[in-house]
Every structure is written in C-alpha cells, then in structure tokens.
Amino acid sequence: MIGRLSLVVDIATAHLMRRRRQTAVSILGVSLGVGFFIGMSALMQGFQTFFVAKIIDVAPHVTIKDEYRQARLQPGAVAYPTGAIQVNGVKPVDELRGIRGAKSMIAALNNLDGIEAAPTLRGQVILRYGTKDVSASAVGIEPMRERRVTNLEADLIAGKLDDLVSTANGVILGHGIAEKLGAKLGDGLIALSPAGTILRVKVVGIFRTGIVSLDNFECYLLLKRVQAMLGRPNVINQVRLRLDDATRAADVASTIESRYGYRSEGWEELNRNVLGVFIIQHGIMYATIGAILIVAAFGIFNVISTVIHEKTRDIAILRAIGFEEGDIRSVFLLEGGIVGLIGSVIGWGLGWAICRGLASVRFEVESFVRLQGFVLHETPWQYAVAGALALVAATFAAYLPARRAAALRPVDIVRGAA
Amino acid sequence: MSKIILETRSVRRVLPGTVEVTLIDGIDASFAVGDFVAVTGPSGSGKSSYLYLLGLLDQPTEGEVLLAGRPTSGLSSSELASLRLASLGFVFQFHFLLPEFTVLENVMIPMRRREVLTEDALKARAAVLLGELGLSEASKKYPDQLSGGQRQRVAIARALANDPDVVLADEPTGNLDSKNAEVVFDIFTRLAREKGKTVIVVTHDPALAARTDRVLRIVDGRLTPLAARQC
Numbered sequence: 001m002i003g004r005l006s007l008v009v010d011i012a013t014a015h016l017m018r019r020r021r022q023t024a025v026s027i028l029g030v031s032l033g034v035g036f037f038i039g040m041s042a043l044m045q046g047f048q049t050f051f052v053a054k055i056i057d058v059a060p061h062v063t064i065k066d067e068y069r070q071a072r073l074q075p076g077a078v079a080y081p082t083g084a085i086q087v088n089g090v091k092p093v094d095e096l097r098g099i100r101g102a103k104s105m106i107a108a109l110n111n112l113d114g115i116e117a118a119p120t121l122r123g124q125v126i127l128r129y130g131t132k133d134v135s136a137s138a139v140g141i142e143p144m145r146e147r148r149v150t151n152l153e154a155d156l157i158a159g160k161l162d163d164l165v166s167t168a169n170g171v172i173l174g175h176g177i178a179e180k181l182g183a184k185l186g187d188g189l190i191a192l193s194p195a196g197t198i199l200r201v202k203v204v205g206i207f208r209t210g211i212v213s214l215d216n217f218e219c220y221l222l223l224k225r226v227q228a229m230l231g232r233p234n235v236i237n238q239v240r241l242r243l244d245d246a247t248r249a250a251d252v253a254s255t256i257e258s259r260y261g262y263r264s265e266g267w268e269e270l271n272r273n274v275l276g277v278f279i280i281q282h283g284i285m286y287a288t289i290g291a292i293l294i295v296a297a298f299g300i301f302n303v304i305s306t307v308i309h310e311k312t313r314d315i316a317i318l319r320a321i322g323f324e325e326g327d328i329r330s331v332f333l334l335e336g337g338i339v340g341l342i343g344s345v346i347g348w349g350l351g352w353a354i355c356r357g358l359a360s361v362r363f364e365v366e367s368f369v370r371l372q373g374f375v376l377h378e379t380p381w382q383y384a385v386a387g388a389l390a391l392v393a394a395t396f397a398a399y400l401p402a403r404r405a406a407a408l409r410p411v412d413i414v415r416g417a418a
Numbered sequence: 419m420s421k422i423i424l425e426t427r428s429v430r431r432v433l434p435g436t437v438e439v440t441l442i443d444g445i446d447a448s449f450a451v452g453d454f455v456a457v458t459g460p461s462g463s464g465k466s467s468y469l470y471l472l473g474l475l476d477q478p479t480e481g482e483v484l485l486a487g488r489p490t491s492g493l494s495s496s497e498l499a500s501l502r503l504a505s506l507g508f509v510f511q512f513h514f515l516l517p518e519f520t521v522l523e524n525v526m527i528p529m530r531r532r533e534v535l536t537e538d539a540l541k542a543r544a545a546v547l548l549g550e551l552g553l554s555e556a557s558k559k560y561p562d563q564l565s566g567g568q569r570q571r572v573a574i575a576r577a578l579a580n581d582p583d584v585v586l587a588d589e590p591t592g593n594l595d596s597k598n599a600e601v602v603f604d605i606f607t608r609l610a611r612e613k614g615k616t617v618i619v620v621t622h623d624p625a626l627a628a629r630t631d632r633v634l635r636i637v638d639g640r641l642t643p644l645a646a647r648q649c
Contacts, residue, residue, distance in 0.1 A: 003533040014518035317514035320475055321528045321576075322503025324496040411476045414510055414588070415466065 008327060011318075012334040015307045022303040027343045029296030030390045034347020037289045037386040038378070039354030044285055046377035048278050051369055055267050058151050058209040060118075060240035061249045063270060064256060066099045067263045098235035099262055106239055114244035115252070118145035119236040121226045127173075127201075127219065128190040129181040136177055136219045138191070140226025149242040152207060152220065158185045159205030164222055172205035176216030191221075195231035210370045274368050293389060297397035300339050304332055304398050308405045315405055316413035325406040332405050336398020337391065344387040351386065420450040422487070423583050423616050429471055429481030431464075431639075441467040443639035444481070449618060451583070454610035456627035457620045459636040465620045466588050468636060472618060473506055473586045474498045486583070503532050507577030507585045511592040513569040515561035521548065521572050522557040528579040540579075547575040551605065567598030574605055584616045585609060591626065603629060 016023045076085045099105065102119055109117040121140040126133050143161050147153045153161045157175065164170045171191070173183065183189060183203050191199045201221070208215055227233050243252060249266030257264040268275060308315070315328055358374045365371050425448040433439040441464045449455060449472075459465040470476040471483055474490055483490050485501060493501070502508075515524045522544050529540035548557050551571045561569055570590060577585055587606065591599035603626050609615040610631075619630065627633050635642045 003530045003537070007527065007530040010519075010523075011516070014516070018518060313512070313514055314516050317508075317510075317516075318527075319499070320473070320502065320508045320510075320514075321531065322499045322501075322506075322580075323531060324499045326496070327531070411470050414470075414475070 004327070008330045008334060012331050012338060015311065015331070016303075016335055016338060018310075019303055019307055022299075022306065023339060026296065026299040026303050026339045027346065029299045030293075030340055030343025030394060031346040031350050033289060033292040033296050033393075034344050034386040034390050035350030035354055036292060037389070038348065038351025038382050039358065040285050040289065041382045041386075042351075042355050042376045042378045043358060043374055044278070044281055045379070045382070046375040047371075049377045050371075050375040051274065051278075054210055054369055055271055056246040058155065058211055058214065059267060059270070060149055061243045061246050062241040062253045062256070062264055062266050064099065064105075064239040064241070064260070064262050064264045066097050066237040068261060069257070069263045096232060096235060098232065098237050099239060102236040102239060105260060109239070109241065109256075116145075116148040116242045118142060118149040118240050119223060120146075120238045120240055121223055121230065121232065121236055122238050123226060123230040123232075124194060125219075125229065126192045127171075127177065127181060128192065129183045129187065132181050134177055134180050136174070137217050138193075138226050138229070139218055139220050140223035141220055142223050146220075149240050151209075155207040155209045156205050157208050159203070161205065163204035164220065167202055167204050169199060169201045169225060170204035170221070171201040172207060172220040173203055174215040174218050175206055175208035176212070177219060178203070178206045180216075191229065193229040193231075195229065197229045197231065199225070199229055208370075212366050212368060212370060215370075289389075293393045296343070296390070297393045300336050300394050300397040301401060303339070304335055304401045307335065308332065308401050311405075312408060312413050315408050316410040319408070319410040320414065328408075329402045329406040332402035333395060333398050336394045336396075336402070339398075340391040340394025343394065344390045347386060347390065348383055351383065420452060422448045423451050423453075423485070424449040424472060424618075425484040425487075426468075426471065426478075427482045427484070429468075429478040429483060431467055431471060431476065432479045440639055442471065442478070445636070445639075445641055447634060447641065449584070449616050451616055452610055452614045453616045453618075454607060454631045455616075455618045456630040456633045457618060457636060458622060458624070458627050458633055461622065463636045464639040465636045467639075469586055469588050469618065469620050472584075473508060474502055475508075503528065504580055505583050507580070507582040509570070509573050509577050509585065509587040509590045511589040513561065513566075513573040515569060515572055515576070517561055519560075520557065521553065521559055521561065521564070524561065524572060525575045525579055528576060532580050534580075544575070544579065547578055548572070551575050565598075567594055567601060570594060570598070570602055571605070574602070578609075582615070584618065587617070587619045589620055589622070591621065591623065599623070599626065 074085070074087050076087055106117045106119055109115050119142060123138050124135060125138040126135050143164050147161060156172070159172065164172060171189065178184070181189070185203055185206060187203050189201050189203065191201050227235060241252070243249060246267065250268055253264040253266040253269070318328065355376050355378055359376050362373045426445055428444045428446055429442055430440065430444055431442040433441060445468060457465045457468060467476070471478050474483065474485070477491070485505060490498065490501070516527070519527070525544040525547055526540055529535055529543065535543065545554070545557060548554055551574060553568060553571055553575065556564055556568055561572065564572065585606070591602050594602065606617045606619060607629065610617045621627055
C-alpha cells in the first residue's frame with residue numbers, strides 16, 4: 001500500500017512541477033480565498049463579539065416591560081370562542097400603566113439564584129440648557145439596585161453614581177446628550193415632562209457606554225423623581241434583570257413572561273435588529289468567499305485538465321502496465337489535494353497577515369457602537385473551516401477531470417500514438 | 419509439447435457504430451512458453467488489434483482469450499489490470515517513458531505498483547535489468563537525454579520489470595534504424611531462448627519476422643492459410 005501510495009504521490013508531484021506557473025497561480029487563488037476568509041470572518045466575528053459583549057456588559061440582560069405581547073381578549077371573544085364576534089366602539093381604558101405588583105415580583109426574582117432585578121420607570125423628557133432642547137429617555141433608577149444590574153457606574157466618565165442620591169435633583173447624562181446640550185458636570189438644566197412638570201436638575205454624572213443608542217438618548221434620574229415628573233407615583237414600568245449567565249437570557253425571559261404575563265425581552269430580542277444585520281453580513285461574507293473559492297476551483301480544474309490533456313500517453317502506458325482506473329483517478333485527485341493543501345497553508349499565513357494589518361488600522365466610527373479600529377476575533381476554528389473549504393473545493397475541482405482521465409481507454413491512445 | 423500460456427479461441431472484435439467495423443474476424447491461436455512469434459500483415463489488417471486482445475488491453479466482442487489456461491472474459495477492469503501487471507509486459511512503437519522520471523525510476527514503476535518487492539530489492543532489480551540491456555550508465559538520465567534505441571531498450575526493461583510470462587511488442591522497431599532494430603530483436607530472441615519468455619511481436623518487416631520461430635499472418639482480421647500452415 002505504501003509503495004503504491006508513494007508512487008501516486010510521485011507522479012502527481014511530477015505533473016505539478018512540470019506546470020509550475022499554472023500550479024502556482026492555482027495555489028495563489030486558493031491562498032487568497034483562504035486568507036480573505038480568515039481575515040473577513042475574524043473581522044465580522046470580532047465586531048459581533050465586541051458588540052454582544054458590550055450589550056451584555058452595559059445593558060440589562062432581560063427587561064420586563066409593562067406591555068403584553070398580545071392584547072387581552074375581549075370578554076365577548078372569551079364567552080364565544082368559536083363564534084365570529086365584532087365589537088364596535090372599543091376605546092382604550094385610561095388606566096395608569098405600569099407593572100402591577102412590581103415590588104413583590106422584584107423581591108421574588110431577587111430571591112432566585114443568579115438573577116438580580118432592579119425597578120425602573122422610563123419616560124420621555126425634554127432637557128433644556130440655555131436655548132438648546134434635547135429630547136431624552138429619562139430612566140428612573142434606584143442607584144443601590146441599579147449598580148447590581150447594569151454597569152452604569154463603571155461607564156461614568158465624570159461624576160459619581162452616589163451623587164444621584166446625595167444631590168437634590170441630580171441627573172446623569174449620556175455623553176452624546178451632554179455634548180449636544182453643551183452641558184458639563186455641575187451645570188443646571190431644565191427638564192420638561194409630558195405631564196407638564198418642569199424640574200430644575202443638576203448634572204451629577206456623564207456616562208459613555210460605547211453603545212450609541214444609549215449614549216445619545218438616555219439620562220438617569222432617581223426613580224422617585226421620574227415618578228413625580230411623569231405624574232405616576234409608585235409606578236414601575238420596567239424591571240431590569242442581570243443574569244450570571246447571559247446566554248440564558250432568552251429562557252429566563254420566556255419563563256418570566258409565562259409566569260407574570262408581561263412582555264419580557266432578553267438582550268437578543270431587544271437587539272434583534274442589530275443581530276439581524278450580522279446575519280446578513282455573514283451571508284454576504286460567505287457569498288464573497290464562496291466566489292473567490294469558485295474562481296480558485298476553476299483554476300485547479302484548468303491546470304488538471306491541461307495536465308491530463310498533455311499526459312494522455314503517460315496515462316495510457318500506466319494503464320497498460322497494470323494501473324487501475326482508481327490509481328489514475330487518485331493521481332489527479334491528489335494533484336487537486338496538493339494544490340488545496342499548499343494553498344491553505346499559504347492562505348493561513350496570508351489570513352494571519354491580513355488580521356495583523358487590519359488590527360493596526362486606527363480610525364473612529366459611530367454606528368451601533370463606538371469603535372476606534374477594527375475589532376478582530378481570530379479562532380483556530382476559522383483557520384480550520386477555511387482550510388477545509390479550500391480542500392473540498394480543490395478536490396471537487398480535480399474530481400471531474402480525474403474521472404475523465406480514469407475513463408480513458410489505453411488502446412485508443414496507443415493506437416493513435418503509434 | 420510445452421505448456422500453453424496464452425490462447426485465443428475464435429475471437430472477434432467488432433467496433434460498434436452506425437457502420438460496424440470488424441477488426442478481428444475469428445482467430446484461433448495459441449502461444450506456448452518460450453514461443454517467439456511474429457504477427458505480420460498489411461497495415462489495417464488488424465494485427466495490432468489482435469495484440470491488444472492478447473494483452474488484455476481490449477476485450478473481444480466474441481470468443482475467449484485464455485491466459486495460463488484461465489478465461490479472461492467477464493473479469494473486471496481492475497482484475498484485468500492486475501493480470502497485466504503481473505503476467506504481461508508491453509513494448510510499443512513509441513517508448514511511452516514518463517519524462518519526469520529517470521530511466522531507473524521508469525523501470526521501477528511497475529514493480530512499485532505491484533508492491534511485491536521492497537524498495538531496495540526493486541531498485542536492485544531495475545539496475546540489473548538495465549545492466550543486462552547495456553544501459554547501466556544511462557540509469558540516472560532522463561528519457562529525453564537518450565537516443566531512440568536506448569529509449570526503446572529502457573521500455574523493454576520496464577516491460578520485464580515484473581518478470582512477466584509474456585512480452586507483447588507492437589511495432590517495437592518502427593521508429594528505429596536498422597542497427598537498433600537488430601539490437602532490439604536480439605534482445606527479444608534472447609528473452610525467448612534464454613529466459614523462456616513468450617514473445618509476440620507485431621511487425622511489418624519480413625526480414626525481422628523471419629528471425630522468429632513462427633509467423634502469424636493476418637489479413638482482414640483473419641489468419642491467412644499461408645501463416646496457418648506454418649503453425
């Protein structure tokens with residue numbers, strides 16, 4: 001077996017060495033495919049991992065809202081589940097919205113292992129500083145509980161979270177809002193609520209999470225203050241949870257939703273739009289890489305077809321000597337395999353170099369998150385997948401001509417050559 | 419009466435197509451161990467086609483080819499390949515040496531494929547074969563560095579690599595000058611006389627054919643009576 005295998009290897013390498021330039025071009029094609037695969041997938045996975053890590057780090061893992069996923073059924077529909085019911089003149093009840101029994105809910109959740117819960121009331125306010133108005137989402141928090149649920153404290157670039165308690169009407173602004181208003185730490189602003197209340201507030205902190213939607217649109221006040229401003233005393237409309245294991249967020253959210261009925265969203269659901277973009281990105285990447293590999297495969301197909309065309313006489317004599325069809329097929333499949341393998345190894349080096357190159361590029365961009373350069377996430381897995389794809393493509397490209405070569409009838413060639 | 423090694427029983431070979439072409443139209447012949455036979459005939463008479471049938475490179479439409487008494491019809495292509503590898507050696511008009519390999523490596527290829535001898539043993543055997551054919555000094559050279567006569571002798575050494583019972587040659591001197599043709603025929607004669615090989619040579623050269631033990635003359639795919647009488 002060893003003798004036969006080494007013979008097949010010898011013949012295959014001899015063929016490739018004879019067509020050195022074409023072989024080199026094919027190898028280069030495979031290398032480019034592999035290299036760009038590694039570079040691009042490191043880039044995308046890097047950005048995705050970075051974004052997800054940010055989200056998990058900064059925002060609550062699960063948010064319970066004072067909404068229902070489906071509107072409650074009308075009494076008529078409950079009474080006659082099989083009938084066709086039309087209710088005319090339905091008007092929304094003008095009730096005080098909020099999560100009922102929030103206190104006991106939070107107490108119960110806090111008793112569970114690996115879950116921290118904090119109450120918030122969220123509403124819209126307009127912040128005014130001088131002549132500038134900026135609308136913002138006011139989040140009423142209890143600082144003691146909040147620091148266990150989000151990383152707000154760590155994200156403060158000015159001020160302290162405790163000042164929210166110690167200052168009469170303190171507000172912590174997102175970095176983007178502060179910039180738009182031109183407000184600095186210690187400045188006094190006016191906050192207007194939809195309920196008509198006007199409150200003088202003082203900037204006691206500025207935070208920067210890196211997530212643009214938070215930095216540009218959120219400000220934090222004491223829970224009591226927001227309840228008063230919005231005219232909704234003792235109301236809580238969001239319970240925010242932090243889990244020890246963020247990957248359980250979707251499960252925990254659906255358990256809570258089925259228990260309490262309120263719409264609960266894990267961080268995946270909350271950021272579905274962004275995560276959806278990632279899926280599209282992946283699709284685009286695989287299509288691009290696939291195209292490169294297909295082109296590389298055509299190169300391999302071409303070089304092996306050329307070799308076979310040149311080597312029909314050799315194939316004929318080998319068959320006459322007693323080589324089986326399978327031996328001939330192996331020779332040419334191996335040629336594809338060799339191109340794929342060498343291409344992969346060079347491609348790994350290229351991919352590594354692309355990653356180093358990208359990592360050294362510095363720039364600043366704000367899209368979903370604030371970035372100061374490419375975030376790369378390289379795993380051995382990417383290298384393995386890229387190599388495996390290249391090998392499969394190369395072998396497949398070699399398979400078609402190899403099969404044709406094996407089917408050649410030695411008599412036809414010998415007769416023609418004589 | 420020596421042992422029959424190769425035999426054809428009323429073989430026919432018809433090329434299928436809209437117009438069927440009959441290459442071989444019923445040939446009965448047998449070849450004993452140590453036989454040195456020439457197959458002659460005008461061009462297009464089917465003598466090469468007959469050799470390919472004998473060499474298991476082609477299969478008859480009808481009839482049977484027997485190698486060492488065993489019928490070969492119905493064997494798979496790999497079974498035929500392994501019979502060719504072990505029992506048959508081929509020499510063609512064109513040398514068909516692999517240009518990327520040295521002379522020695524070319525001779526080693528059939529033995530490496532057969533995987534009976536160790537690497538060292540088959541290398542030694544290849545060297546001996548080349549020595550016997552006066553090619554010791556050429557063993558490290560590549561085929562394109564040799565003369566036509568030398569190349570054909572390397573091809574003969576390769577045909578002998580696995581010590582086959584039968585050597586089949588298709589116009590082996592067709593590309594050679596008369597001096598080299600002489601040399602090649604001397605080798606074939608020695609193989610039959612001294613090594614007991616069955617040597618079957620297709621040639622259109624009557625002078626060379628006359629040096630064999632017997633001549634089969636094929637015309638239009640049949641043995642002619644003249645040749646049959648000589649059997």
